[in-house]
Amino acid sequence: MRKITSDAVDAFENFESFKRSNTSVCITKRNGEPVRASLILHGHEIAEKRKVGLKITLAGYNTRTTRERLNGISGVHIICRNGQAFIKGGSCYQTIDDDEEIVFDKNREITSL
Numbered sequence: 001m002r003k004i005t006s007d008a009v010d011a012f013e014n015f016e017s018f019k020r021s022n023t024s025v026c027i028t029k030r031n032g033e034p035v036r037a038s039l040i041l042h043g044h045e046i047a048e049k050r051k052v053g054l055k056i057t058l059a060g061y062n063t064r065t066t067r068e069r070l071n072g073i074s075g076v077h078i079i080c081r082n083g084q085a086f087i088k089g090g091s092c093y094q095t096i097d098d099d100e101e102i103v104f105d106k107n108r109e110i111t112s113l
Contacts, residue, residue: 002068005069015049023041036049037049041069051106056104057099057101058099059098060099075104
């Protein structure tokens, strides 16, 4: 895992702001408490974390960098074969579209594809 991914994901998981090169983490607060973290790559939100769960997307860009940033998040495993993205859900892989949103519960189990 690249250093930028490791640092960005640490900030994302801990609801801390981060900005380096093409990757940033933005935090939304309510009454001074963080309620939402957004992982942003090249200006596109690829992950959103709230206290109750996580939502990810390739944001239309099934690239190595997008997959690498998302794979840095605990419980997320995306691969690409012949241009098609797959996400591991349980013990098998399921296809995902480039603009599809995947929702995880707070235990990082996929709840919707």
